[in-house]
Amino acid sequence: MDDILIIGAGQAGMQLAVSLRDLGFTGPITLSGSEASGPYQRPPLSKAYLSGEADVETLELRAPSFYDDKHITLRCDDAVVAVEFTGERGVATTASGARIEFAQLALTPGSEPRRLQIEGGDLDGVLYLRDLSDADELKGRWDAAANVVVIGGGFIGLEVAAAARKAGKAVTVLEAADRLIARAVSPITSEFYRQAHRRRGTDVRLDARIARLVGETAVAGVELEDGELIPADLVLIGIGVVPRSGLAEQLGLELSGGAIVVDEFARTSDPRIVAAGDAVLLPHPLGGEGRVRLESVQNAVDQAKVAAATLIGKLEPYRAVPWFWSDQADLKLQIAGLSSGFDEAVLRGNPDDEHFSVLYYRDGQLIAIDSVNDAPDYMAVRRALGQNATIPADQAPDTSRPLKSLVVPSPA
Amino acid sequence: MPDITYISPDGTSTTLEARLGDSVMEVAVKHGVEGIVAECGGACSCATCHVYVDEAFTDRVGGAGDLEDDMLDGAAAERLPNSRLSCQIKMRDELDGLLVRIAPEQL
Missing domain, CATH: 3.50.50.60 (FAD/NAD(P)-binding domain)
Structure with a gap:
């Protein structure tokens, strides 16, 4: 059969x-x-x-x-x-x-979820988020939590941080690297998110060194290597999968x-x-x-x-344009293509307006975009990548012209 | 529970009952209606749930929001005055009997 x-x-x-x-x-x-x-x-x-x-x-x-x-x-x-x-x-x-x-x-x-091997990591109130049961546990503790510490400044961590701030909680994000979302976006986008979360009242710590999680049975805080204790009644760990x-x-x-x-x-x-x-x-x-x-x-x-x-015996190679989104507060990040290996990043728009894009190039060829609150830019690049087209890097910053009007066929 | 009728690009008509608050996209996808892709699951991030709202309902349904408006500009099929992304239309009692035509191309 x-x-x-x-x-x-x-x-x-x-x-x-x-x-x-x-x-x-x-x-x-x-x-x-x-x-x-x-x-x-x-x-x-x-x-x-x-x-x-x-x-x-x-x-x-x-x-x-x-x-x-x-x-x-x-x-x-x-x-x-x-x-x-x-x-x-x-x-x-x-x-x-x-x-x-x-x-x-x-x-x-x-x-x-990758587990964090650390003293206190098994205390009550230290959570991960992957499936519905994780989400239900997080939700069950959500209303009572006043101080939320997020370990890991990637997408999951920042999305939860944004939701926690919106719910009026004190929120700290601890990231071990020197920038946020380092695996997926360029330093320009990383720095934008650091500032955007700070503007919304989240305490973002880069290069964070965590010594241990402290508490009796339930977590009460996160102790850093320099001795500082950050109070926490809920710790969400999002350090990859x-x-x-x-x-x-x-x-x-x-x-x-x-x-x-x-x-x-x-x-x-x-x-x-x-x-x-x-x-x-x-x-x-x-x-x-x-x-x-x-x-x-x-x-x-x-x-x-x-x-x-x-x-069923019908061989069709995988050629889809990768795309991704992340909603954090009122910020919609949309990514098309894969930026890893880029040698040039071009900024279009002004990050301070919370409405901009970063276009990524390799050897002069468009390979990806990060767009924040700019769906037309994202859609233009997503389509261009699917049609083996590009956008000249020197024209991409010109916001007086729609990005889709700048799309040209890739050189052969 | 309000009803929605979908006309697929091949002419097939499907009528489904919606839960109040569900989007027109969700109801279609969960029951396998042909033609609505909805790659992003309703986050207004992909423009692959494009529909044309029947003229009898356009006033009640209303127009697209800012983000949806931008996404519709990038939709694969032609944008018409009654174009909407179906993930952004939430069902309520006054939309009972809603008729939408699914755009011929989504990707």
Whole structure:
């Protein structure tokens, strides 16, 4: 039988199942997840869900009836703990002891928060944010918390910090590096966010050195190496994620830095197995150097589509333009392309107006944009990158002309 | 619970019941209505849930906000006076019977 098992029921796993049906696959599909809920949106967990503007039903990616209609067997709350191939067929075993047989396998395991190894790290009130249960715990402590310390100045940390300030809490962000969001944006954008959060009353500390978290049973503060004690009744740690690659390891798949290595068709080192989403290291989708791991909804969706096509024997290389967004207070950051490896950054607009873009170039070719509160700039670059077009760097700063009017074909 | 009718680009008509407060995009996506992509999940970040609001409802639905207005300028299909991003239309009782045509291209 031509049955497909998808392990991991997040954004990528759900999309893979849906895309298989969209592509005309009629065989059995099982979508297996470890969480109690079916596939849901994670991005609102650090934003609208926290503020109460979205509830669990809002977060659902599809209505429960959708899976029945599409004949997708959704198995929740029962993680696959072992998986192996015996000849042509494979079998997965779940935590409850169920056996799921399959002919083809897709891994969409996602990632989990990197844990901070520090004294006091297991005190009550020290939280991480990845899934719905994390968000519910954070929400349950939210109203009573007056002093919030965020460890890690990346997207998750800054989004939670913004929500906490908006709710009137005293907020401190502790970042170990010398700038915020250092992995994803240039120093110009990093510095803008430092200032923007400070303007909104958040105490942002760069080069922060944390000695320990202090408290009896519940956390009461964060002690820095210089002896300063920052009071905290809630500590949110957002210092990056670790790919969940345990099953891939069992299957003997090639890993790199803990991530599952795939080719441009989402195939792992075992051609019978595809993988997609946060846990995957893929060739640069726009022809840049090296391999990348992309933690985004866009990547989960687009890579899952490629993986689904591969499973039905229709090879289509991954060429999607990466894009990303982050909502912090009234600041909407939109990113298109991948800026890593840029040799020139061009500022368009004035960061002090909280309305500007940074365009990134490599060897004179446009490779990415960060836009803050400037959707037209972002859309212009996203389209240009998808059409192998560019914007001359010397013209990009001219805000008297719409960016989309400056787009020209890339030199051959 | 108010009803919404979607006309997909291929002419298919789908009528669904909405929960009050749900967006026109969410109701469609959760039930697999063809043609609404909604890559960003409703954050007004992708312009892939573009619809044309039927003229009988344009006044009640209202116009696009500033950000949505900007995003619509970058939408893949032609922008018309009744263009909206369906993630930004929240359902309320007075929109019962809402009819939207899904834009022919989203990406």
